Amino acid sequence: MTQLLNEIEQALTELLQSGLDTGAPSASRQLGTLAAQCEEMGLHTGAALLLEVEEGLSTRAHMIEKKDLTLSAVICRTIRYLELCREKLQEESIIQRWQNLYEKEEEDCL
């Protein structure tokens, strides 16, 4: 899960580094793949958001009048979603680590 979130973050960073004008084609493909992975992992909202970004980028390339405000709003929503996922995941990973420590301690005692 952490790896998937890192990959999404990396894809969005690259997109914003290159800009929507330049980075769109490669980011579009990558985001589509990541959306499918999100769906597999049960991150349905994440998958929907990534697909929306992907669709926005693909459509944008064929439009004279670009609807960039809508696309940038979806990108920012995706970044916020990513932040919330990370926070939840971090809390769970702390608890998981504690659980592993407890089990290890039990095994050592036995």
Add this chain to the structure above:
Amino acid sequence: MQLPGPLEAALASADENYLIGLCNKGTVNRAKKDLEALTAPEIQVEGEEVTVGMGEVVCRIKAPLGESLCSCPSGGICRHRITAILWLQRQMASQADAKELPKEPDFQQLRDYPTEKLVKQLGSKGLSDLLARHWNGLGPSISQTSVITVEMPWLPATVRLLEPLEHSTCTCRSKDFCIHKAQALLYWQLVQGTANPTMLEGALPKEEMEQVQDVCQEVRRSLTAQMVTGLSRLPPSVCETVQRMAALCHTARLPELERALRALHGEYAAYFGRSASYRNAQFLLRLARAYRLAQALETADRETTGRLAGTFREDYQPVGRLELYLLGLRDFSGRSGYEGTIFYFWEERKSRFYTFSLLHPTFYEKNTWRREDAAPWGLPCTLRAAKNCSLALTGARATRFGSLSSTQECRGALLGSRDPASIVPKEALYTDFARLLEERSSPHAPEVSRLALVRPARCQTQEYDHVRQVFSLRLLDEENRDVWLEVMYRKETAKRIDLLEDLSRQLQRQPMARPVFFGVLYREDDRLKLYPIEVFTDWEDSP
């Protein structure tokens, strides 16, 4: 003695609060003393008023009491008039014990006061500020007895509203119906439901909302343009663009959006300055935060705008008497251009933490600051010297996040050195780290909500990390859940690390020792961490 009907009713309904409302507490207290020394004044009933002769002074008391007159040159309600009123009340009480008690005033005149007149007096800016405070829950503290006391510490002003309204008083000492009285009355009408905030919104000019929408739209357009161009192709002048947008937000009174943009500016500056502190993840978060806030503000109604816009600075509200215990302090030197000391207190009665910051700007006053000199609230010693001591503060003021004000109205008394275990209840000590994770480590919570006193079941000393230059100590609870105490080496933390290393050696000699750690919790990767502020090695359990 038969008093005129209206005067008798006015005297019966005027309690001490009402008299204080007419003048002030000092005058009423002085009048009470004068009353004790008063012997048989000359009384004469003339029509609707009573003349009370007290030596050289003659008072003419009538209803409403605020219109009573005195032969002394005082412009306001003097002590003579209050003495005469008190004397008449005493006579009434001795004559008519059986009479029914006066009922509480219903303040009908204040309810009926036209809201439109108040709105006109406040003007659009005043009304907009008032509504923003009302929606943010940052309005005044209102108490109602025979008078309505409205405290507005951000002005600062305290208004005592009473009937008739013309006799209401304000700490600005204005004899007229001043702007503070108008504000106080409108706040009270809002609380009572006499004034409707939605209708008041209609009185605000449309341009203000349009300005907010225009600024937010401009912010969104600009940020979108930056996303379209891409960070690698943006010129360094984008830093100024973001700063200009922040200034626009300041003018449009959108402090939260202004802060978000200034934070984004910091990321841009770090990127273009090739700073090692630049992080892609942080840039994305700050960009998204500014954008989403602008988007929310653009489509919000007035009430939501008031809430989302935030406040420029936190108000200090009166919190009454506090019994504080100074748990610890830490020297602070931030990138924000301020440095100083933050003091951390435990409040006994409210069972919560308070902080007091002594900060000063470093950009133009370098090396002139003497930290040891700070002795706020009239304390007999510096705060640094009061460590592990109890203090009693009267008239204290604090923000909603528990940051104390150094106001001169607050007076402090030193109660002496005490054992922390006798002050802090056992329940406030965290021994279960799962509870600590849940309650005190929320990532976006302010620092005061992440402060905790932690008592581990045992501690595991760690090797000093020479690569990262970090001192660490592993704290474990009964269930083997761990919290990592970490301090990174810096000039300011060198002394703290020395003390912690001493503690580590002590713990190696006495592995059963259970010190109490006071610090700030935070999360990093898959670990819960604690930044220590103070360590108590001899914390005895209270019986």
